[in-house]
Structure formats: structure tokens, C-alpha cells
Amino acid sequence: MLSFDFDYHAPSTLKEAVSIYQILERQGKQPLFYGGGTEVLTLGRLNLVYSDALIDIKNIPECRVQMLTDKHLVLGAALTLTALTERNLFPLLSKTARGVADHTARNKITLGGNICGEIFYREAVLPFLLTDSYAVIAGNEIRTVSFDEVFNQFLQLGKGEFLVQLITNRNDLRLPQFHIKRRKQWNIGYPLVTVASIKKAGTVRIAISGLCPFPFRSKKLEEALNNNDISIESRINEAIQHVPSPILHDVEGSDEYRIFVLKNTLQDVLESYQGGES
Amino acid sequence: MKTSSSPFREVSLHVNGEIKPVLIKPSDTLLYILRVKLGLTGSKPGCLNGDCGACTVNVDGMAMKSCLMFAIEAPGKRIITIEGLKGTPIQHAFIKEFAFQCGYCTSGFIMNCYSLVENYPDANDELITEMLESNICRCTGYQEIENAVKSVLSSNKNLEK
């Protein structure tokens, strides 16, 4: 049960959604766009999220698109993780999404909600950091921006903007790839470390969740991992120097332990690429 | 754009084949409305945080944790709660396989397993395990629950032959 009440709006067009936000703001409200609502509920109960006016984007057709064009895959932000995994148009995203929460919760959690959420992990971000992907963002205008540029610890949305779609270059959907999620225990739960990886044009790309309070991809870390002149162990030791800070240190695992787990995971990824690609 | 000063809204929910008029606040969870306003107490509150699955119902054919859904999203959707399942094969299988002890988690498990056998008649072991991981039982092992699911899946297959 939430300790606050809110108005509920369910616009059916992008324009309507943006204009509702603007009207509510002028009325002095604190509107929030949302998708599945699971985080609004769970963090709202802890008073970590507040809004007095929710704008549900699930009735907007553009936010529910799941479509392959000649050159791209287009995914609406309001698609549930289950909808994505069942069609499996982007295998690395499917694998990553299947690691998030549990099967029933994924019937409600949306792609946009995971990417725009407040929690540290936001694992669905990883495949988009690795590939040639774009975010379609609605606000006063509709803008399409490179995901790599618009995601810096958080998706950089302006006031009154929301995520409509993710677009990914079709050529990147079936590249050699790995996804490894390491938890403290069980098969369900937040990660100690999740590593998603693709190999493009002979170069290994790595994106990481669970290590820091945000998902990230580091070009310097990748450069070190791709230095084929030295041993895998040396590459990993060098790569670790480029992990951004802070490193999470909590009940799930200490910072030292997370680095230990990351090193082993990177070793598994690099060896797997050498052994044959999945 | 309509705004109203009262937080309450009168809506109709389609629950277990009946249309139920009910007064809700947008911030109410579906679980709260089912239990407190509609008296359908078979869906259980556990963690209220999406972790345990005790509150699982079926919404438009899919298993749904009713503590994770705002009731305001429910109008126009078909909701089935444990009270709406009347003598389904999965209920019989739970009894036959002794797939419960205290029973607190059972309605949630049955609703999840009901969705599983309805939606995934060809579910393999991996999918069954993945789906059962959505619910937590503090009493039993999960083997009996898995056996119940498998027995329904295989008898459905035999019926098809």
C-alpha cells in the first residue's frame, strides 16, 4: 500500500502524453511517466519514489511496437520483458531479460521501466550499450539519439521527456554473444555481477551491471581486454584498473568480492570466445 | 484532460466471469481491491514486494503478482483469482501430489501453475523450473509442485492423442 495518492492518466498518443505532463506541471503537480508500475509501487512503499500524478504510457501504440524493419529492430518502451523474451528477436536482450526478476514479475516489468528505473542494476541496458542502438525520446519534440551517448549512468532525459522506443541495428542482433549473471545465491535475485558481451569485427565488447550503482560500458576496459599480445590474466588485471567507482559494497557482496567475481566472469567470457562462440 | 478532487473512482472489474462495480483509488494495488473490497481473500499478501508470489492471480491469461499491479489498470481486463478456478486439473493434481503443507503459498502457486499449463502446453523442464521460481514456499520441497504440473501437462498431451 502506498502512503500517497495520485491522479492516473492513460494517454493514447505521444502528443497527449507530453501535453498532459505539461498541464500537470503547470498545476504544480509532480507527474511521472511509467510503464509496468512495479518500481513505482515497490520504491513508493518505501517512500523512495513520489508522484501525485502518474502517466501510464502502455496505451500508446508506439510504445508497444515490436518490429523488425529491413535495417533495424524497433522495441517499444512499454513492452514487457516477457513479450521480448517470447519473440526473441534480440537474443542477447532475451537472455539478459530472462535474468531479471522472475517469470511472473517479467509479465509486468517493462523494458522502459527497467532502463529508466532508479535501482542500481537496470540489466536491460546492457545489450543496448553494446550494440549500435538508439533511443527515441518524446518531449516537446521527438528525438532519436545514440544510446551510447544518451545513457551515462542514467538515461539522460529532460524534464517532461519519456522513452518511447529502442532501435537497434539489425546486423548487431545475432553477433557472437555471452551473458553471465552471477548472484550471491539462488537463481533469482539481483546480481553480484552481470556481464553481457558481444564480439564485433573481431573485438570483444563488455557491459557490466551489479558492480557499480549503475550499468556501464568502458572503452578503456575493453581496450585492455582486447590486447591479444598478453595473457588473458594480464589483460583482465589491466582491465580492472578501468572499472569506474564506486564499487558496490553491501549485503550482497563486498567490493573486493565483486571484483573477484568480475575477474572470474571476464575470464569465462574471454575463454568462451576462444573456445567457440554461442 | 479530466482531473478530480476525490481520489476515488468508480470502475467495473471483470473478476472470475462477473462484472463487479468497485470504488478504487489509483494507488490501490489489485491485491488490496480483491481482498478488501471484493472479499476474495484467496490471493494472499506475503512480501507485498513482488518476491514471494503468494498474491498471484491471472490477468488476461497471464500470471500476475497482484501486489505489483495498480487496480486502476485492471478495468477492461479479465481477472481470475483462485476462487474462480473450480475443480481444474491443476487443483486436483496439487491434492493428489500432496503439493502443499500449511497452504499459505498454495493459491499463488496454483494460479501460476494454472497459467503455466494453459499457456505452455509443451513446457520443458527448464521452463517449468523458471516459472516455479516466481513463487516461494516455506514448507514443502518444490518437487511435489513440479510433479503436479508435469502430471497435468502429460495428461493434457494424452488427451490430445
Ligand SMILES: Cc1cc2nc3c(=O)[nH]c(=O)nc-3n(C[C@H](O)[C@H](O)[C@H](O)COP(=O)(O)OP(=O)(O)OC[C@H]3O[C@@H](n4cnc5c(N)ncnc54)[C@H](O)[C@@H]3O)c2cc1C
Ligand atoms: C521481484 C523483482 C525482482 C527484480 N529483479 C531485478 C533484477 O534482477 N535485475 C534488474 O535489473 N531489475 C530487477 N528488478 C527491478 C525492475 O526491473 C525495475 O524496478 C523496473 O523499473 C521495473 O519496471 P517497471 O516497468 O515496472 O517500472 P515502472 O515502475 O513503471 O517505472 C520505474 C521508473 O522508471 C520510470 N519510467 C518507466 N518507464 C519510463 C519511460 N518509458 N520513460 C521514462 N521513464 C520511465 C518511472 O517514472 C519510474 O521512475 C526487480 C523488480 C522486482 C519487482
Ligand code: FES
Ligand atoms: S505478496 Fe505479491 S509477490 Fe509477495
Ligand code: FES
Ligand atoms: S505450503 Fe506452507 S508456505 Fe507453502
